[in-house]
Amino acid sequence: MTENLSLFSADSQRTHVVTGATGFVGSALILELLQRTEGLVIAIVRPRENQTPAERLRQLLDELVHGYALPDSVHLEVATRVLAVAGDIEQDQCGIDTTVADALHGAEFWHCAASLQYQERHRTQIERTNVLGTANVVKLAERSKCPVFNMTSTAYVVGTRRGDVPAEVPDIRLVNNCYERSKIMAEEQVQTSHLRARILRPSVVIGHSLTQHSISSDGLYGFVRNLTKFRNALERTQPGLATTLQVSIHVHADGRLDLVPVDSVVADAVGLSNADAEAGYYHLTNPAPVSLGHAVSRCFELSGLNAPRMVESRDQLGAVDMKLQQRIDFYSSYLINSKRFDRSSVQAVLGNDARAGFDLDNGRFDHFCTWFLDRLEGSRPRVPVLR
Amino acid sequence: MSGRPIIVVGTGRCGSTLLSQIVRAHPDVLSVSEVFSFVTDLGARIERAFPLGCIDGRQFWQILAQPQPRQSILLENHRQMAEVVYPLHQGRFSPNALPPILQAMVPHVEPGQPDELFDSLSDEVATWPAAPVADHYRRLFQSLAGRFGKRQWVERSGGSLRVVERLIDAFPEAGIVHLVRDGRDTALSMSRHIGFRMAMLCGLQTEILGVDPYECSDRSDEADLSEELVDTLPENFTADAFDRFDLPSALCAHYWSGEIVSGLKALERVPSSSLLTMRYEDLIADPAYTMQRMCDFAGYGAPARWVAEASAMVRNEQPRWPQLPPEEQRDLLDACGAGFDALERIGIGWTGQ
Numbered sequence: 235m236t237e238n239l240s241l242f243s244a245d246s247q248r249t250h251v252v253t254g255a256t257g258f259v260g261s262a263l264i265l266e267l268l269q270r271t272e273g274l275v276i277a278i279v280r281p282r283e284n285q286t287p288a289e290r291l292r293q294l295l296d297e298l299v300h301g302y303a304l305p306d307s308v309h310l311e312v313a314t315r316v317l318a319v320a321g322d323i324e325q326d327q328c329g330i331d332t333t334v335a336d337a338l339h340g341a342e343f344w345h346c347a348a349s350l351q352y353q354e355r356h357r358t359q360i361e362r363t364n365v366l367g368t369a370n371v372v373k374l375a376e377r378s379k380c381p382v383f384n385m386t387s388t389a390y391v392v393g394t395r396r397g398d399v400p401a402e403v404p405d406i407r408l409v410n411n412c413y414e415r416s417k418i419m420a421e422e423q424v425q426t427s428h429l430r431a432r433i434l435r436p437s438v439v440i441g442h443s444l445t446q447h448s449i450s451s452d453g454l455y456g457f458v459r460n461l462t463k464f465r466n467a468l469e470r471t472q473p474g475l476a477t478t479l480q481v482s483i484h485v486h487a488d489g490r491l492d493l494v495p496v497d498s499v500v501a502d503a504v505g506l507s508n509a510d511a512e513a514g515y516y517h518l519t520n521p522a523p524v525s526l527g528h529a530v531s532r533c534f535e536l537s538g539l540n541a542p543r544m545v546e547s548r549d550q551l552g553a554v555d556m557k558l559q560q561r562i563d564f565y566s567s568y569l570i571n572s573k574r575f576d577r578s579s580v581q582a583v584l585g586n587d588a589r590a591g592f593d594l595d596n597g598r599f600d601h602f603c604t605w606f607l608d609r610l611e612g613s614r615p616r617v618p619v620l621r
Numbered sequence: 622m623s624g625r626p627i628i629v630v631g632t633g634r635c636g637s638t639l640l641s642q643i644v645r646a647h648p649d650v651l652s653v654s655e656v657f658s659f660v661t662d663l664g665a666r667i668e669r670a671f672p673l674g675c676i677d678g679r680q681f682w683q684i685l686a687q688p689q690p691r692q693s694i695l696l697e698n699h700r701q702m703a704e705v706v707y708p709l710h711q712g713r714f715s716p717n718a719l720p721p722i723l724q725a726m727v728p729h730v731e732p733g734q735p736d737e738l739f740d741s742l743s744d745e746v747a748t749w750p751a752a753p754v755a756d757h758y759r760r761l762f763q764s765l766a767g768r769f770g771k772r773q774w775v776e777r778s779g780g781s782l783r784v785v786e787r788l789i790d791a792f793p794e795a796g797i798v799h800l801v802r803d804g805r806d807t808a809l810s811m812s813r814h815i816g817f818r819m820a821m822l823c824g825l826q827t828e829i830l831g832v833d834p835y836e837c838s839d840r841s842d843e844a845d846l847s848e849e850l851v852d853t854l855p856e857n858f859t860a861d862a863f864d865r866f867d868l869p870s871a872l873c874a875h876y877w878s879g880e881i882v883s884g885l886k887a888l889e890r891v892p893s894s895s896l897l898t899m900r901y902e903d904l905i906a907d908p909a910y911t912m913q914r915m916c917d918f919a920g921y922g923a924p925a926r927w928v929a930e931a932s933a934m935v936r937n938e939q940p941r942w943p944q945l946p947p948e949e950q951r952d953l954l955d956a957c958g959a960g961f962d963a964l965e966r967i968g969i970g971w972t973g974q
Contacts, residue, residue, distance in 0.1 A: 614831065
């Protein structure tokens with residue numbers, strides 16, 4: 235990897251510009267681009283103290299080549315075809331200097347940077363990153379005469395909508411939280427630009443389909459992490475309580491939970507690009523979602539809790555149940571209002587090349603949870619003694 | 622006969638404050654109150670209050686006198702527990718710098734001039750040579766007893782069942798009085814008590830953040846905190862946010878069960894001759910008999926005048942849990958189940974459990 239633009243020539247092959255390159259989807263996308271395209275990848279990376287953007291990105295990508303069990307040859311691609319430039323999407327022109335911005339001429343953009351926070355108290359920062367940040371990336375893309383702008387959004391922009399969900403403009407009145415609102419506003423920034431834009435909407439992204447490796451601690455992992463902390467809090471309250479208490483949770487047990495491995499997301503995303511798919515909305519979701527009741531039960535059990543009693547209404551929750559519910563309210567988008575995302579726009583472009591449904595039954599779901607839980611346990615800090 | 626020192630332990634909100642007040646009136650016995658509640662900062666800094674190895678007098682004084690963050694933030698925000706009896710409007714210490722032993726212990730034994738006694742203790746303790754912390758605590762209690770012409774001492778701290786193993790190890794010569802109260806009423810009281818509310822919310826914050834928010838500024842896992850736990854972090858703390866914190870009595874009842882089960886297990890190694898279990902309800906119903914029982918156990922005399930005075934301190938109090946709606950009564954009973962079962966095995970119970 236280098237920071238020297240002169241080492242690259244973008245004459246013959248399309249260059250790809252990626253924001254959010256150190257994020258879960260952005261980093262996997264870069265590795266997919268390296269394997270399925272021949273162009274350069276220019277990653278806009280926020281600087282950090284004591285580590286250059288190039289060092290930071292190289293270290294991450296090398297870890298992921300190993301973690302995703304990719305061929306060793308990808309290390310060489312990382313070293314020779316990825317360019318990390320210091321930038322910050324919250325700044326004008328994404329904080330990159332004009333010389334670098336000029337070098338992006340004609341590049342295809344992949345906007346993956348986002349804040350995944352959802353709490354109202356972080357609303358200002360969420361909107362700064364997701365809305366203002368997107369506006370800045372769009373401006374940079376327009377300046378660069380970008381031929382195609384790919385924006386990673388979320389399938390959950392549809393908020394409380396349930397049942398069949400077409401890939402179309404969402405209704406902002408249905409959002410559950412300020413994160414979903416910000417993603418809709420970000421989509422609007424892209425759609426009202428002059429760019430040819432693909433809005434890519436993954437569902438809940440989980441680790442690699444073969445190795446379960448993940449750098450995400452959100453989505454499924456955030457849910458499991460919160461259950462683990464709830465278990466620890468119960469044990470702190472009364473030793474043994476986690477295994478004697480059965481809590482209730484508001485969930486549509488007969489619904490489906492759409493979890494999609496990160497490699498499936500980026501495979502379909504790059505597939506759409508390579509097929510020169512039209513502008514539009516694309517659900518990068520799993521055609522074979524898992525049973526919600528089964529998934530929630532297993533999350534509880536693997537986190538060291540009893541399988542919960544699943545209730546149809548929050549009114550059926552007791553005082554202790556509400557303590558858990560407060561902490562997992564964000565995940566209600568996934569647990570109630572079960573959705574079936576329409577993948578026909580992806581299917582129409584990719585046909586048989588589209589990723590088939592990833593079956594999470596037969597213990598596979600457990601593997602993703604335990605992979606994460608093992609790492610969580612290993613990193614658990616020592617809290618003060620209780621007695 | 623001077624009898625033996627006594628450590629009173631309980632879950633907290635079990636009526637032991639009343640016991641301290643009764644002992645305080647005894648002519649020969651010094652009532653030491655809330656030392657272990659406040660030097661541990663409401664149970665959050667236990668290791669700091671019980672360091673391993675030997676420490677000298679100056680180091681011990683730090684444990685006794687260094688203001689504690691949880692207590693300070695509560696007092697700064699005008700949330701003062703009933704147990705904090707220091708005269709904040711008269712004394713020289715401000716709410717955000719009130720030493721742990723000035724919160725209750727010193728004004729409990731010297732209500733007239735707590736600052737003077739504090740200064741005198743400071744001079745004395747600083748001269749003590751290195752010793753295990755248990756020896757320092759013992760010497761402190763003995764010194765206080767001597768200053769006030771008492772022959773023995775009784776220490777009682779709310780919620781000290783949590784550190785009962787450390788107390789058993791520290792004071793093998795002491796008798797242990799375990800005061801128990803119906804878990805349902807105890808839990809109801811905990812859910813409204815400033816100190817317990819603070820201890821419970823800090824425990825939740827610590828478990829979720831992975832660090833004690835009063836010791837460490839790392840907020841990497843702040844996103845996992847519910848709004849009420851964010852609003853009560855030390856950097857955001859307000860009295861209103863603290864008052865809004867919803868602490869269900871059922872959760873307190875689970876805590877009570879946990880403390881009873883763990884506490885009884887720890888007390889198994891105390892010889893039966895050194896352990897007395899008393900019900901708070903019996904103290905209320907028949908204070909004279911209950912205090913006579915305690916004095917017999919401790920080897921103290923029970924002067925008739927003191928017994929009469931003690932009886933006069935006791936107010937007739939009815940259980941509160943029967944006034945709850947049936948569903949809440951059932952939740953409390955369920956949550957107290959493990960504690961009730963454990964106490965039943967040693968022959969202690971309540972009606973309707």
